[in-house]
Amino acid sequence: MDLSLDQLAKSVGISKRMLVHYFGSRESLEEQAMTLLEDRLRAQFAPQKFPTGVSLESVLHALWDQSTNPSSKGVLLLIMDLSRRAWNGSARAKAFYEKQQHLWEELLLQYLPDPIAVRDILQSFQGAVLRYLITGDPEPGRRMMSRLHTKPKKAQRSHTKARATR
Numbered sequence: 001m002d003l004s005l006d007q008l009a010k011s012v013g014i015s016k017r018m019l020v021h022y023f024g025s026r027e028s029l030e031e032q033a034m035t036l037l038e039d040r041l042r043a044q045f046a047p048q049k050f051p052t053g054v055s056l057e058s059v060l061h062a063l064w065d066q067s068t069n070p071s072s073k074g075v076l077l078l079i080m081d082l083s084r085r086a087w088n089g090s091a092r093a094k095a096f097y098e099k100q101q102h103l104w105e106e107l108l109l110q111y112l113p114d115p116i117a118v119r120d121i122l123q124s125f126q127g128a129v130l131r132y133l134i135t136g137d138p139e140p141g142r143r144m145m146s147r148l149h150t151k152p153k154k155a156q157r158s159h160t161k162a163r164a165t166r
Contacts, residue, residue, distance in 0.1 A: 045059060
């Protein structure tokens, strides 16, 4: 969050001491904010929000467009800060990250019932987000979203052929 606790407390009309008392720590405040933001974002991509039979490609493009919308930059930076803490050994940040990852997997499994392909898509998506944050160019990620939806079909065919030959 690019905001000091003093600024946040002032903007909501309470003291910094009360803010820390209520949330416990800056990290706890960020996690609660991220949970709320992630839940809201996932709700936008729930199957009932799309027409019946929507393609995985449409869902990925909608998610990409939402993620690269200028209004989402603060959220993306907060996610990257949380990821940095997990990389640096914060067990709490790692557990939070893994929980959010699992929730995204559950959501995407409703569009593509292949857990390995879903994890691959999330990994690719996260890499594209990192590149977007560094370069500011959303187009490489948008192109990748178009390619991602074709890989699971090929993988499913290969998996089906392998099962047929057994």
